[in-house]
Amino acid sequence: GQSLEQPSEVTAVEGAIVQINCTYQTSGFYGLSWYQQHDGGAPTFLSYNALDGLEETGRFSSFLSRSDSYGYLLLQELQMKDSASYFCAVINRDDKIIFGKGTRLHILP
Amino acid sequence: NAGVTQTPKFRILKIGQSMTLQCTQDMNHNYMYWYRQDPGMGLKLIYYSVGAGITDKGEVPNGYNVSRSTTEDFPLRLELAAPSQTSVYFCASSYSDSGYTFGSGTRLTVV
Numbered sequence: 001g002q003s004l005e006q007p008s009e010v011t012a013v014e015g016a017i018v019q020i021n022c023t024y025q026t027s028g029f030y031g032l033s034w035y036q037q038h039d040g041g042a043p044t045f046l047s048y049n050a051l052d053g054l055e056e057t058g059r060f061s062s063f064l065s066r067s068d069s070y071g072y073l074l075l076q077e078l079q080m081k082d083s084a085s086y087f088c089a090v091i092n093r094d095d096k097i098i099f100g101k102g103t104r105l106h107i108l109p
Numbered sequence: 110n111a112g113v114t115q116t117p118k119f120r121i122l123k124i125g126q127s128m129t130l131q132c133t134q135d136m137n138h139n140y141m142y143w144y145r146q147d148p149g150m151g152l153k154l155i156y157y158s159v160g161a162g163i164t165d166k167g168e169v170p171n172g173y174n175v176s177r178s179t180t181e182d183f184p185l186r187l188e189l190a191a192p193s194q195t196s197v198y199f200c201a202s203s204y205s206d207s208g209y210t211f212g213s214g215t216r217l218t219v220v
Binding site: 033035041042043044045048087095096097098099100101102 | 142144214
């Protein structure tokens with residue numbers, strides 16, 4: 001079977017750094033993606049990792065370790081607008097993308 | 110480009126009624142997907158398509174049907190609506206496996 005685990009909630013302070021972890025169990029793993037979703041909105045694509053290592057896109061970075069079946073999303077210089085849910089998603093070789101249950105990020109002023 | 114367009118945005122159905130959720134994309138993407146999202150939960154894959162004429166079941170296909178006669182359109186059909194199908198439905202498309210573009214969603218209530 002397939003499963004993804006990520007924390008249900010994380011709280012951080014404005015201007016700080018926060019890391020959201022994701023562990024996965026799947027067959028035919030191809031890559032790991034991250035999506036952001038604000039309340040009432042649609043998910044929006046943030047990043048994609050197919051190879052081990054860190055991918056940086058502005059204030060957001062994503063990391064993958066294929067040997068550990070583990071990845072994380074790192075958000076720096078947190079802003080209040082970053083308050084949202086963040087989903088990790090596994091892409092498999094059968095073209096399916098399976099999403100985790102999401103991490104609700106709360107940002108305190 | 111409009112991206113991924115879903116209609117309607119909201120709908121209330123009575124138990125046993127049928128309806129089609131429309132999804133169209135103008136990005137010439139081969140891959141298209143239907144997800145449902147229950148309150149406070151992640152997205153569950155209902156059906157997906159890797160190209161015109163090809164569809165496959167996802168995690169939760171029961172009670173739904175799809176077709177993909179053109180690259181642009183990927184409608185989702187509910188034949189006999191049930192309260193368990195109350196959810197927000199998202200259509201998405203992609204050119205490759207790396208990143209999806211989502212539609213704005215259809216909020217469906219079955220009463």
